[in-house]
Amino acid sequence: MKGEINMSNQEELKLVYTGKTKNVFLKGDGNYLLKLKDDATGKDGVFDPGENTVGLTIKGLGQKSLMISKYYFEKIEEAGFPTHYIDSNIEEVTMTVKPAKVFGKGIEVVCRYRAVGSFIKRYGDYVAEGETLDAFVEFTLKNDDRQDPPITKDALIMLNIMTDEQYEECKELIKKISKIVKDDLSSKGLELYDLKFEFGLVEGKVVLIDEISGGCMRVYKDGKNVEPMELTDLILG
Numbered sequence: 001m002k003g004e005i006n007m008s009n010q011e012e013l014k015l016v017y018t019g020k021t022k023n024v025f026l027k028g029d030g031n032y033l034l035k036l037k038d039d040a041t042g043k044d045g046v047f048d049p050g051e052n053t054v055g056l057t058i059k060g061l062g063q064k065s066l067m068i069s070k071y072y073f074e075k076i077e078e079a080g081f082p083t084h085y086i087d088s089n090i091e092e093v094t095m096t097v098k099p100a101k102v103f104g105k106g107i108e109v110v111c112r113y114r115a116v117g118s119f120i121k122r123y124g125d126y127v128a129e130g131e132t133l134d135a136f137v138e139f140t141l142k143n144d145d146r147q148d149p150p151i152t153k154d155a156l157i158m159l160n161i162m163t164d165e166q167y168e169e170c171k172e173l174i175k176k177i178s179k180i181v182k183d184d185l186s187s188k189g190l191e192l193y194d195l196k197f198e199f200g201l202v203e204g205k206v207v208l209i210d211e212i213s214g215g216c217m218r219v220y221k222d223g224k225n226v227e228p229m230e231l232t233d234l235i236l237g
Contacts, residue, residue, distance in 0.1 A: 012027050012028035012029075013025040013026070013027060013028075013033060014026045016032075020037075020039060020041060021036065021037050021039050021040065021041070021062075021065075021211075021215060022034050022035060022036045022037055022062075022211065023035045023037070027096070030099060031086060031096055031097065031098060031099065032096070032097050032098075032099060033094050033095070033096055033097075034094060034095045034096075034097060034211065035062075035093060035094050036062035036063070036065050036066050036069075036093050036094070036095070036211070036213075037061075037062050038057050038058055038059055038060065038061040038062045039056075039057050039061070040056050040057070040058055040061055040215050040228060041215060058228070058229060060229065061215075061228060061229060062093045063090060063093050064213075064214065064228065064229055064231075064232040065211060065213035065214060065215060065228065065232075066088055066090060066093055066094075066095060066211075066213075067090060067232055067236060068212060068213045068214060068231070068232050068235060068236075069085075069088070069095060069211045069212045069213050070085075070088045070090070070095070071235065071236060072180075072181060072184075072212040073085035073208075073212060075180060075184065076177055076180055076208065076212075079180055081173065081176065081177055081180075081208065082202070082205060082206075082207040082208070083207055083208040083209070084097040084098045084099075084100045084200070084202055084207055084208070084209045085097055085098075086098060095211070097209070098202050099202070100200035100201060100202045100207065100209045101200055101201040101202075102198070102200045102209075103156075103161050103162050103166070103199070103200065103201075104141065104159070104161035104162075105141070105142060105143070106141070106142030106143075106198065107139055107140070107141065107142065107151075107156075107161065107162070107170075107198065107199065108139070108140045108141075108142055108148065108196045108197070108198050109137060109138070109139055109140075109170055109171070109174045109196065109197050109198070109199060110137065110138050110139075110140065110194060110195070110196045110197075111135055111136070111137055111174045111175060111178040111194065111195055111196075111197075112133045112135070112136040112137075112138070112193070112194040113132065113133055113135060113136075113182065113191075113192055113193055113194060114130055114131065114132060114133060114191075114193040114194065114218075115127045115128065115129060115130060115131045115132075115133055116129060116130060116193050116194065116218060117194065117218065119133075119136075119138075119194075122150075135175050135178065135179075137171050137174055137175065138150050139151050139152075139153075139156065139167075139170070140196075142198075153167050166206055169206045170199045170206055173199065173206065173208065174197055174199075177197065177208060178192070178195055178197075181195060181212070181217070184235075185219060185235070188234055188235060189221060189234075190219050190220070190221050190226065190231075190234060190235075191219065191220045191221070192217060192218075192219055193217075193218040193219065193220055194217065194218050195216055195217035195218070196216050196217070197210070197212070197216070198210035213228065214226075214227070214228030214229070214231040214232060215228055219231055221234070
């Protein structure tokens with residue numbers, strides 16, 4: 001059946017993590033298989049990449065998300081930036097990745113080009129909604145119960161979550177990688193407002209991990225937010 005994992009591979013797979021938008025399986029060869037879901041983060045049935053809970057289910061979203069992830073992982077690697085990506089199976093909605101060690105219990109790094117979402121909620125006294133930002137980077141802890149709190153460089157180092165060098169490397173990587181995504185979207189008449197990536201260590205090196213999908217970014221066209229399903233069609237034609 002479309003979207004299911006081929007049973008011939010089932011004996012090699014061990015479920016190790018059940019997430020909001022994907023399940024993670026350990027393969028017999030030591031790599032991992034990500035099985036993307038049709039669930040999206042949001043609230044009251046409205047999609048929002050900044051939310052920490054599943055707000056809606058969109059049929060076919062997992063496959064659309066995988067298509068964008070494959071597209072951008074390959075583009076990013078072509079540009080010379082390391083990732084955990086190995087390959088993907090669009091039909092089975094799975095992506096094979098290298099084993100990676102997360103920082104602490106997981107760190108997300110956000111790159112912002114416009115003041116929207118949680119940024120405007122926090123700093124609305126000092127900036128207008130939608131105002132341009134100069135690739136502002138912030139780090140947040142992955143913790144649904146605590147609403148993914150932002151964390152400073154000093155705190156990351158003091159709590160032994162990340163070294164100074166790893167912090168700076170993540171910051172530079174997300175700026176460079178985000179520009180690849182931003183420029184590609186711009187060439188298609190789309191504007192990237194913000195995106196969130198996750199970084200980890202693969203063989204001791206800081207690399208981009210997790211997924212790159214419409215659920216990880218806010219993209220606008222002609223001043224209107226583009227939903228994840230539509231985004232795939234606009235990007236891939």
